[in-house]
Amino acid sequence: MKNLVVYYSKSGNTETVAKEIAKAINGDIKKIELEKEIGLMSAAFSAFFGLKVKIKSKDFNLQDYDNIFIGTPVWAGKTSTPINTFLSKANLAGKNVYIFATQGDNKAPSSVYESVKTRVEAKGGKVIDNFFVQTEFKNPITIEQASIPVSEWIKKNNLG
Template structure:
């Protein structure tokens, strides 16, 4: 898939637990000259919630429960007016962070091109794209882009080019 339609309206939407995905989303949004919009949970994640070394931390409980749908803040990003949506998130235990399940199921993806991008300590993006596109049930889903935390604008541009975008 190549995205070359300069008249297409592009959005960058993301969830970030520890700030790594936020940083990448803001840099990516800069590449397209748009503002990044954040998916915020109704109950924000504390450091303890994101302490993956504790078996019962909130992120681990949600990750291992495929039915978990964390509530989102009332103002979720509205992507209805966009043709292309770059959708960013961290990988938790090999899949998209749990708030993405809630968000993806709340949006009508019909007619949209979705380009997932993730930050991860080592897991690939493949499983998360499969999960999210299945939950969405519509849209044209790109294979996704794995971006290293703290990547420069040049590194992000190189990843976009490598991915054919």
């Protein structure tokens, strides 16, 4: 089974978690990049209203992978705008999808999971599981802090 971790990260927290997941599952990793960076207030506003932003063309083909791990920071209780854009363009037909998120709150971002799941299923994918890591924007998560919840999640899903 071929694995791909695709994510967006503004503060570096989601990137740290994504790298730990990719390492644990021996997967490829791709960061979604914006054509033009946006500020925090614009990001939160856009996420709250479910808007999209322009992202750079992806240099990978989802059809080359069996399992897709999608990572997003939670902004204003919603999926980040770059992930909104990615999901609107992604062909996930026949793919197993795992969702992971980073956020400051210690409560699971259920609305984010449901939002992503709905869009994944509309594109023909199947969401297998999800999890989140609590982080702080001003104090980026360390590899050591990310490795414990990631390894527990990987074991739970028999992926490692």
